[in-house]
Amino acid sequence: MxxxxxxxxxxxxLMVDPIRCEAVGVxxxxxxxxxxxxxxxxxxxxxxxLTKSEQRLARRAVRGCPRQALALVSxxxxx
Amino acid sequence: xxxxxxxVRLSRRVPGQRHPADASTARLLLGDVRVxxxxxxxxxxxxxxxxxxxxxxxxxxxxxxxPGGLWLVDVLESAGLAGHxxxxxxxxxxxxxxxxxxxxxxxxxxxxxxxxxxxxDATLLRQRPHLVLDGLALAAETLGAARAVVxxxxxxxxxxxxxxxxxxxxxxxxxxxxxxxxxSGPGTYVAGESSAVEQALTGGPALPMxxxxxxxxxxxxxxxxxxxHNVETLARAALLAHNAANAGPQWRAxxxxxxxxxxxxxxxxxxxxxxxxxxxxxxxxxxARAAGWSEVPGAVLLGGYGGMWVSPGDIGDVAIAEPAxxxxxxxxxxxxxxxxxxxxxxxxxxxxxxxxLSESSAGQCGxxxxxxxxxxxxxxxxxxxxxxxxxxxxxxEDLQAVRGRGACSHPDGVARLIASALEVFAADFAAHxxxxxxxxxxxxxxxxxxxx
Numbered sequence: 001m002x003x004x005x006x007x008x009x010x011x012x013x014l015m016v017d018p019i020r021c022e023a024v025g026v027x028x029x030x031x032x033x034x035x036x037x038x039x040x041x042x043x044x045x046x047x048x049x050l051t052k053s054e055q056r057l058a059r060r061a062v063r064g065c066p067r068q069a070l071a072l073v074s075x076x077x078x079x
Numbered sequence: 080x081x082x083x084x085x086x087v088r089l090s091r092r093v094p095g096q097r098h099p100a101d102a103s104t105a106r107l108l109l110g111d112v113r114v115x116x117x118x119x120x121x122x123x124x125x126x127x128x129x130x131x132x133x134x135x136x137x138x139x140x141x142x143x144x145x146p147g148g149l150w151l152v153d154v155l156e157s158a159g160l161a162g163h164x165x166x167x168x169x170x171x172x173x174x175x176x177x178x179x180x181x182x183x184x185x186x187x188x189x190x191x192x193x194x195x196x197x198x199x200d201a202t203l204l205r206q207r208p209h210l211v212l213d214g215l216a217l218a219a220e221t222l223g224a225a226r227a228v229v230x231x232x233x234x235x236x237x238x239x240x241x242x243x244x245x246x247x248x249x250x251x252x253x254x255x256x257x258x259x260x261x262x263s264g265p266g267t268y269v270a271g272e273s274s275a276v277e278q279a280l281t282g283g284p285a286l287p288m289x290x291x292x293x294x295x296x297x298x299x300x301x302x303x304x305x306x307x308h309n310v311e312t313l314a315r316a317a318l319l320a321h322n323a324a325n326a327g328p329q330w331r332a333x334x335x336x337x338x339x340x341x342x343x344x345x346x347x348x349x350x351x352x353x354x355x356x357x358x359x360x361x362x363x364x365x366x367a368r369a370a371g372w373s374e375v376p377g378a379v380l381l382g383g384y385g386g387m388w389v390s391p392g393d394i395g396d397v398a399i400a401e402p403a404x405x406x407x408x409x410x411x412x413x414x415x416x417x418x419x420x421x422x423x424x425x426x427x428x429x430x431x432x433x434x435x436l437s438e439s440s441a442g443q444c445g446x447x448x449x450x451x452x453x454x455x456x457x458x459x460x461x462x463x464x465x466x467x468x469x470x471x472x473x474x475x476e477d478l479q480a481v482r483g484r485g486a487c488s489h490p491d492g493v494a495r496l497i498a499s500a501l502e503v504f505a506a507d508f509a510a511h512x513x514x515x516x517x518x519x520x521x522x523x524x525x526x527x528x529x530x531x
Contacts, residue, residue, distance in 0.1 A: 018444035019289045019486045038480050040449040071292050 011049045012072040014058040018042075020069035027070060031061035049075070105340055107314050109206045111355040112198075116347065117526045119235045120192075120201035123351055130206050131241065134248040137209035144213050144317070145324035147220030152178070154323045155316060158336050163343075164189060164271075164309030165382065165412040167401050170316060174222060177304035182223030184303030185280060188215045190242075190310045191232045191264055191271030194383035194413040195435075195528050199343045200310045201238045202354040204229075207314065208245035214313025216256045217320050222306060227257045230276050230307075233266035267530075268384075268439035272487050273307035275441075280305065286441045287487035311343055311414075342399045346370035347380075347417040347525065357399060364395035367418050377421035378503050380525060382412020384432045385492025387499035388425070391418070419524045424517045425504020429497060430458035431523040436493045438530040447490040450481035454497060461508070464516035471512055474501070 014034065016027075023041035034050075034057050035043040050058055055072070062070045109130045113123045122128055132140070156171035177184060188211055192200040204211055211229075219227045229242050239261060246259045262280070264270045270285040279285035290299075308316075318338030339359070344366060346353040353370035361369075363379065378388050381404070389409050397403050401411040419428055437455035442448045454477050460466045461474075478498060481490040501508055510517060 015291055017289045017292060017486070018446065018484060021445065023445050038446065040445055042445040042484070073292055 010052075010055075012055065012058075012074050013047070013049055014045050014054075014061070015071055015073045016043055016045060017069045017071070020067045022067050022069075024066050026064050026066060027061040030064045031057040034058060035061055043070075105318070105338065106356055107203055107207065107210065107311065107318070107341065107343060108354070108356040111353065112202055113351045113353055114198045114202070116350070116352055117195065117528060119232075119237060120198035120205065120354065121237060132207045132209060134209060134245070134252055137207070141210075141213075141321050142325050144217070145320055147217040147222075147320075149178075149221065151217060151221050151316070151320055151323075154319050158319050158339055160312065160315055160319060160339065161401065162309055163311035163315070163414065164273075165194070165385070167405075167411070170308070170312060173306060173308075174218070177222050177306045180300055180302065180304045182303060183225040184222060185226040185228060185277075185305040186215060186218045186222060186224045187273075187276055187280065187305065187307040188212075188227075188229045188310050188313050189271060189273070189276055189307050190235075190238065191230055191276070192235075192413070193232065193266075193268050193271035194385065194415060195268075196345055196347055196352065196383060196415045196417055196525070197413045198345045198352050198354050199414050201232075201235055203314060203343065204238050204310055205241050208242050209249070210314045210317050211310045212242075212245060212249060212259060213320075214308075214310075214315070214317035215259065216254075217317060218306065218308065218313060219257045222304070224257065224306070225303070226260065226280075228260045228262055228280060229310075230271075230280075231261065231263045232271070233263050235263075239263060268436065269441045269487065269489055272489070274487065276307050277305040286443060287485075287489070289486035291486075315339060342401075342411065342414065344399065344411075344414045344416050346372075347415070348372065349420075349524075359400035360398050362396050363399055363404075363416065364391065366399050366416055370416075372418055374420065376418030377423050378419055378425060380417035380419070380428075381415065382410045383415040384436055384496065385489070386410055386412040386415060387495050388429075388503040389499070390503050417525055422519060423524045424462075424519045425500055425507040426458065426462050426511045426516075427519060427521070428523045428525050429500040429504070430455070430462040431527050432525060433458050433493060433497060435527045435530060436489070436496075440489060441487075444485040444490075446481050446484035450477055450484070450490060451493055453477050454481070454493065458497070461511045462516065464511055464514050466512075467514060468512050471501070471508060 025041050027035035027043050028037045038044055112127045114120045152171050152174050160170040161167040190200045190204050215227050231239055242261050265285050272287045274288040275285045278288050315338050341356045342359050343356045348371050357366050394409050397407045404411050433455045437451035440447050440451050457474050461470050478494045482494045
């Protein structure tokens, strides 16, 4: 039970709400290598779930986004 | 046309016994109609205006509507009813996820038909408003909804009048049903998207919403759902319900699909649009011929502007039903079949449509807003022969940049259309990239409305 809970909590993706995002670009500075900007300044994010160290970077980006457009999303929450 | 009609009727007839699902309960339209190439679905032929099923006729054709309930979710599921607005999402799954949320939600019959070539939904509502309203009431009862809405396209004045008349007829008949609100939404391309309809009905703008995050969808679970269905989907749900409720036990298995054996399409021709109901087994080429296409087209736009180009050689023999088309790598989308003549220029056709779609972006998501403008201008430059080889590479990059990056699927539809054009019209694109625009580059066969 505990193991299953832990596994579910750790499988997360970094996602952007494309309506909120206004291409400020802070995410690319706070999470280099994770959030890359396209040629208009909007972030391209990895489709895969994140490793432990990537999650640390991603959390910084989520907290630092001035538009609050980013979130760590567990695949189980979508649908 | 007649031979296609016969196919439907014959397949429903069982010798010696009255079959519960005869022709009148297996078909949706009263008849095929010709409408102008652009604008609302106003029939060209005078007598087609009279094809309208009054309440009393409706009750003569179909027995009294059964009350909605969980039984209907099972019927929709075993029949495999999917959304006919273009997405073909299973209706039963949509209903089950709404049933997991609190009661008191909203059900919507979406007739906005924002794909400009489509005229099937308005035609269906004008001919058989009560079948659609039956479906809406069944959905409302099954899902415990507090609001039932018919959502229309702004300029479709006639359909609005027909629906209002039908709603009044039902009130006079004293049906124990939820009162139906008739709402005219904007006439824009994205206003028919289901999250845009939902946002508009709760007092917001008719623009798509973002639904991707876990936290917000957790919030949503504690609020009643808004369930948006295309009007054809609701009409088919009503037929399935009628047929299942009125079938004897010996007919149950066979009846499970009665209501899904036809497809309603809008076929574009040089002079008009042909709205027709054909057997689901009819081949794409047969459908085009029945609508008046005697020559073999150069290519066919399937599904709508947010659909895809296909070659007649690849798809001509394939059945018009969504599952068959999907297996063949194509799609039915909003039921649009738009062949273009062999001499048409694929670059011109696609540039004109993408120009419209780019202007139709809600402008909420950067990649869609900027990406579609970039794609539209690149295609237009290619059309007039102003740029060269690098154009195709830039288009490929921009397709990559817009796919999957909007709150709604608008940019994905544009990307699919362009990607299919690059394949189907490869020769046209190569010639244009070489600076040799073709003679027909200034005129497109597929009509595109002005963006208001």
